[in-house]
Amino acid sequence: DQQVKQNSPSLSVQEGRISILNCDYTNSMFDYFLWYKKYPAEGPTFLISISSIKDKNEDGRFTVFLNKSAKHLSLHIVPSQPGDSAVYFCAATGGGSNYKLTFGKGTLLTVNP
Amino acid sequence: DTGVSQDPRHKITKRGQNVTFRCDPISEHNRLYWYRQTLGQGPEFLTYFQNEAQLEKSRLLSDRFSAERPKGSFSTLEIQRTEQGDSAMYLCASSRITLVATGELFFGEGSRLTVL
Numbered sequence: 001d002q003q004v005k006q007n008s009p010s011l012s013v014q015e016g017r018i019s020i021l022n023c024d025y026t027n028s029m030f031d032y033f034l035w036y037k038k039y040p041a042e043g044p045t046f047l048i049s050i051s052s053i054k055d056k057n058e059d060g061r062f063t064v065f066l067n068k069s070a071k072h073l074s075l076h077i078v079p080s081q082p083g084d085s086a087v088y089f090c091a092a093t094g095g096g097s098n099y100k101l102t103f104g105k106g107t108l109l110t111v112n113p
Numbered sequence: 114d115t116g117v118s119q120d121p122r123h124k125i126t127k128r129g130q131n132v133t134f135r136c137d138p139i140s141e142h143n144r145l146y147w148y149r150q151t152l153g154q155g156p157e158f159l160t161y162f163q164n165e166a167q168l169e170k171s172r173l174l175s176d177r178f179s180a181e182r183p184k185g186s187f188s189t190l191e192i193q194r195t196e197q198g199d200s201a202m203y204l205c206a207s208s209r210i211t212l213v214a215t216g217e218l219f220f221g222e223g224s225r226l227t228v229l
Contacts, residue, residue: 004155032216043117043204043220044156089155093216099144099168101216103155 003027004092006104014112019077021107023090026071031094034101035064035075038087048075052094080111115139117221119205125227126195133191134224138207145188146218147180148204149173156204162188163210195228202226 005024013019025033031052036044050057050064050073057064063076077084087108091101118137126132138145143164148156159178160170164185174180177195182188192199202225206218 034216036220041222043206043222045220046217049217091155091216099161099163100146100158101156101218103157105153105155 001026002104003030004090004102004104006090006107008107009105010108010110012110012112013080015082016079019075019080019084019109019111021075021077021088021090021109023073023075023104024071025073025090025092027092027094027102028071029094030092030102032092033064033066033073034091034093035062036089036091036103037084038089038106044089047088077109080109082111082113085109085111117205117207117219119203119221119224121224122222123225123227125229127229128195128197130195131191131193132195132226133189134203134205134226136188136190136205136221138187138205139219142207142209142219143185144208144210145182146206146208147188147190148206148220150202150204150223151200159190159203192226195226197228200226200228 034049035047037047038044048062050066066073087106089106090104120135146161147159150156162182177193180190202223204223206220208218
């Protein structure tokens with residue numbers, strides 16, 4: 001069963017516009033959520049995270065929003081840049097298993113110049 | 114470069130052969146993880162070490178898989194009698210224990226296995 005779901009396999013946006021990537025989870029024990037970015041032929045790199053006690057975390061152009069009641073989080077990238085084109089993975093951890101991450105399938109973001 | 118290093122980057126083997134992957138974590142990191150990623154999927158947890166102790170193995174890790182981390186430094190992941198279903202990217206990641214609660218892991222570039 002998929003505990004972390006990214007229902008959009010791909011997203012295409014224009015440079016300068018907002019990119020919104022979505023993620024849903026089913027496990028109520030998750031208490032920390034992360035976004036990773038992956039370029040081809042590279043390993044995933046950490047982007048931004050949020051604790052379940054918060055509903056928003058911002059880092060430069062990247063903001064993650066968490067809606068615990070809906071078990072939903074989103075990553076906003078504003079403004080989007082061509083270099084942001086990559087696969088974005090949503091991941092979650094918690095419930096006594098803080099050492100391992102559960103990942104979604106990823107969303108391929110393409111930012112067009 | 115002081116990042117996580119994995120070797121080899123790509124391995125092609127015939128079904129039934131044994132393969133071994135090596136991971137060198139960031140030097141001050143005491144936790145080391147192995148994940149597997151297949152096409153169209155996110156990384157899936159396989160196993161992790163704290164120093165030299167292997168603390169958990171996923172049910173995904175069959176008896177043909179074995180991982181070691183002697184002396185708490187580098188780690189190896191061996192797959193015996195490879196099957197075509199083992200074809201995947203094997204990712205190694207490391208972290209410091211103080212960061213574990215946040216889940217922030219530092220990944221290597223991965224070792225891609227192709228079983229013919």
